[in-house]
Structure formats: C-alpha cells, structure tokens
Amino acid sequence: MHTKIRFTGAGDSLLQSEWRQPGTANPIAPPAERPVVRRTLGPAALHLGARKASVAQERNRARDIVSAAKQELANTFEDVRFGRGLSVDKLWPLVSGIQASISRHPSAVLGVTRLKDRHEYTYVHSVAVCGLMISLARQMGLPPASHHEIGLAGLLHDIGKARVPTMLLDKPGPLTPDEKDIVRNHALWGYEMLIEGQRDAGSNSRLPQIVLDVCLHHHERVDGTGYPDRKRGEDISIYARMAAICDMYDAMTSARVYKAASSPAEALEYLASNPGKVDAEILRHFSVMIGIFPVGSLVRLRSDRLAVILDDPEGDSIAPAVCPFFCIQTKQTLPLRRTAPGLDPIVGIELPSRWNLSCWPETRAAILAQFSGEAATADSVMIDIN
Incomplete structure (x- = not known):
C-alpha cells in the first residue's frame, strides 16, 4: 500500500530558494519571480510533415526535435515541481515528433540522444527512453495505436526526479543506504506528482494508465528485487518491463x-x-531492435540453432558472422562452421543459464579461438549442454 503524498508547491519540503534543476547547481527562481512565458511548438518545429530523407538530414531534424523536447520537459518538470499542474496537451506533439522521426529513420533520434551534457541528463535521458520504447513497441509488433501512449510513458517515467536533491543525482561517489532510499523514492514521487498534476489540470489532461504504471513500476525487476512494490514476473505490466x-x-x-x-x-x-x-523475451526483441550484438554473445537463429557471435572486423554489427553449435530441435551439437551474415538471421540473445551450458565462458572462448586461428581443429572444442 502506498503512502499518499500531496504536492502543493515548493514549500512542501524545501525552501523555494533551494529548488534546483536536476543535474545543475543553479537554483530555480520561485514562480512569483519568474514569469511563465512559453512558446507553442507547431508541426514545422517538430518536422511532423517531413518526408523521408537521407540519414544526415534526418539527424539534423532529430536535433531540432530533441532540443524542443528537452526544453518542454524542463518546463514540465518545473510546472509539476511548483504545483502548477500538468499540461499533457503540450507533450503529445513531442511524442508525435519523436515517433515520426523514428518511422523515417529509426537510428536518428537515438543517435542524437546518445550525446548528453550532464547538466541536462534527466531530460535527454527521458527523450531517449521515449524513443527506445516506441522503437521497441514497433519491434514487438504491439498495436500501433498504443505506440503514442507508450512514448509518453517513456517521456515522463523519471519525472519524480524533480524531487530528488541535485547533490544526490550528481554525487561522484557511492550513495549511502539513506541516500539510496531517497533516490528510489522518485518512482513513487513521480506517480503522485502525475496524479496530483492531472487533478489540478482538469479532465482535459487525463493521463493514460500506461503512463502512470510505467512511472511507478519502471524499477521493478522480474525476480522481485525491484521497487517500490517488489512485483515479480508477469505481475509487472509488459509496459513497465519494456521501460x-x-x-x-x-x-x-x-x-x-x-x-x-x-x-x-x-x-x-x-x-x-x-x-x-529483466524479461528475457522482451530483451530478445530489444537486442534485435538495437541491432548490435557483442562478440561472444549467445544467440538464437531463425533455424532454431544456438550460435556464438564471431569477431569480424569487416562484418556488419546488425548481421554479424556467427558460429552455430547446437540444434534446439534435435538437441544435437553441430560441427563448428562460420555462417555468413544474413543467411540465418538472428532472432535474439539467449541466456546461457536457460540452456544449462556448463562452463560457458570457457566454451565461448574456445569457439572464438577456433575462428581466430588459435585452435587447430574443431575437435579441440568441447561443448557440454544438458
């Protein structure tokens, strides 16, 4: 059961002069001293009607979209922090802009958000999670009508960090147990902020349940070790597991x-x-969506074979060379041969523990050595799988 927390303004727990932007050392002026002047973002600013172009052109558009989203999120954090209410209407166009960019070139927004200044980390991280969740929803084949709400959930998942002291968010050393407890409160604080904010904003700013659920439960873990509710497995919604x-x-x-x-x-x-x-099935979709497989990773191929990603400097990170070594259907080991990229597509990363692979690090090293010329023959590689 959650403790109800009401956020009525900066005076709840800190003096107005003590409020700071997440990731900065500069205080925010109280609302009375800072007039709220906001520009409205139109379709042109977010490139909503843009046609598909080159990756370089889309990357420039993505910079505009991320910059606009960053500023609007800063405004949203401030509004909720000071009890002004939450205006969802201003956030939907941002999600539309991010979604449109991903549909034109999936890598553009995600590439731009990789570059984060520490003073704006919270905002750009939120944009990145929005983009990742939309892309993941597409990869998983979730209904297109849900992608918009899933994106908004990513955009607002960390809004509770508006209540976390900056010195904790940017602390260079390990957090104390008490400090960890404060930081972990951001999930519950964010949920309460969203509930309170939409109540103050009225019925025109109702938030989808997906948004509230992801905000509260994005730190839950499938083994029950997460927070705030220590949910397990499918008791955690698919959206929170994605987040x-x-x-x-x-x-x-x-x-x-x-x-x-x-x-x-x-x-x-x-x-x-x-x-x-994390959810292993969703992780498989995520790894395919990201399109980058670490050398030595255990993967499943479309042919229902287990394989190891090989070190191939000239290869493609999206379709790397692999060495299949076990057939899942026949439960037989296979002769070790390099398989050319794309002939048998990767469907996802597998967990060695799922297949009871004994001495997996040694087995993996031996297979990799086989194709680097360090081992003489395939017969020198022993594979033990139960």
Whole structure:
C-alpha cells in the first residue's frame, strides 16, 4: 500500500530558494519571480510533415526535435515541481515528433540522444527512453495505436526526479543506504506528482494508465528485487518491463559524473548475463531492435540453432558472422562452421543459464579461438549442454 503524498508547491519540503534543476547547481527562481512565458511548438518545429530523407538530414531534424523536447520537459518538470499542474496537451506533439522521426529513420533520434551534457541528463535521458520504447513497441509488433501512449510513458517515467536533491543525482561517489532510499523514492514521487498534476489540470489532461504504471513500476525487476512494490514476473505490466530495459540500457550507455559510458555491446551483454532482472523475451526483441550484438554473445537463429557471435572486423554489427553449435530441435551439437551474415538471421540473445551450458565462458572462448586461428581443429572444442 502506498503512502499518499500531496504536492502543493515548493514549500512542501524545501525552501523555494533551494529548488534546483536536476543535474545543475543553479537554483530555480520561485514562480512569483519568474514569469511563465512559453512558446507553442507547431508541426514545422517538430518536422511532423517531413518526408523521408537521407540519414544526415534526418539527424539534423532529430536535433531540432530533441532540443524542443528537452526544453518542454524542463518546463514540465518545473510546472509539476511548483504545483502548477500538468499540461499533457503540450507533450503529445513531442511524442508525435519523436515517433515520426523514428518511422523515417529509426537510428536518428537515438543517435542524437546518445550525446548528453550532464547538466541536462534527466531530460535527454527521458527523450531517449521515449524513443527506445516506441522503437521497441514497433519491434514487438504491439498495436500501433498504443505506440503514442507508450512514448509518453517513456517521456515522463523519471519525472519524480524533480524531487530528488541535485547533490544526490550528481554525487561522484557511492550513495549511502539513506541516500539510496531517497533516490528510489522518485518512482513513487513521480506517480503522485502525475496524479496530483492531472487533478489540478482538469479532465482535459487525463493521463493514460500506461503512463502512470510505467512511472511507478519502471524499477521493478522480474525476480522481485525491484521497487517500490517488489512485483515479480508477469505481475509487472509488459509496459513497465519494456521501460526497465530501455531505462537501464540508456543509463548504462550514458556518461555520468560518477561513471564512464558503457558501449551498446557492453550494455546488452550485461543485461543478457543477469537473468531474473529483466524479461528475457522482451530483451530478445530489444537486442534485435538495437541491432548490435557483442562478440561472444549467445544467440538464437531463425533455424532454431544456438550460435556464438564471431569477431569480424569487416562484418556488419546488425548481421554479424556467427558460429552455430547446437540444434534446439534435435538437441544435437553441430560441427563448428562460420555462417555468413544474413543467411540465418538472428532472432535474439539467449541466456546461457536457460540452456544449462556448463562452463560457458570457457566454451565461448574456445569457439572464438577456433575462428581466430588459435585452435587447430574443431575437435579441440568441447561443448557440454544438458
């Protein structure tokens, strides 16, 4: 059961002079000292009617869209923080702009959001999660009518961080247990902010249930170790399970004051090697959507064979060379041969624990060595699978 928290303005817990933008050291002026002047974003600013063009042109459009979304999110965070109410009408066009860009060139928005200044991390991260969730929904074949709401859920998933002190968001060292508790409150705080904000804004700004659910539950984990409700498995909605992967991936691939950015391959490898934290089936869709497979990853091919991603400097990260070694249907090991990219498409990353692969790190290393010339024959590779 959740504790009800009412947000009536900056005076709830901090002095108005103490409020800061997430990721900055500069106080925000109180509402009375800062007139609210907002520009309206039209279709042209968000390139809503643009035709498909080159990747370079779409990347320039994506920069405009991300810049507009960043500013509108900063305004939204401030409005909710100071109890002005939440205007969903201003956010829907942003989601439409991001969705339109993804439909023209899926990589453009995601490429632009990879570059984050630490002073605006919270906002650009929210845009990135919005784009990742829309792309994932497309990859999973979810009804197109739901993509817009799923995107808005990504855009607002971290709004509760408006209540988290900046010094904790940007702390260079490890958080204390008490500080971790404060940061973890952002999921519940965000949910309460959205409920309170839409109540103040009236019936014209009702939020879809998907948005509220993702805000509250994007830190739940399928093994029950997440927060705030320690939900497990399918008790967590599919949208919150999608958000968990998108949120973790973008956070891992972003540089922060307290850590360097992981590569996309490293992030996918981490997610795949931690069974129980994220939904394995959704992760398979996500890895195909991202189109980057780390060397040595265990993958399933369309032919229902397990394979290892090979190191191929001249290859394609979207369709890399693989070495199939086990047939799922016949439950037989296979002769080790390099398979050319695209002949047997990858359908997703697999977890070694799912297939009871004994000594998987050693097996993987041996297969990779076989194709780097370090092992003489395929017979030198022993594969133990139960």
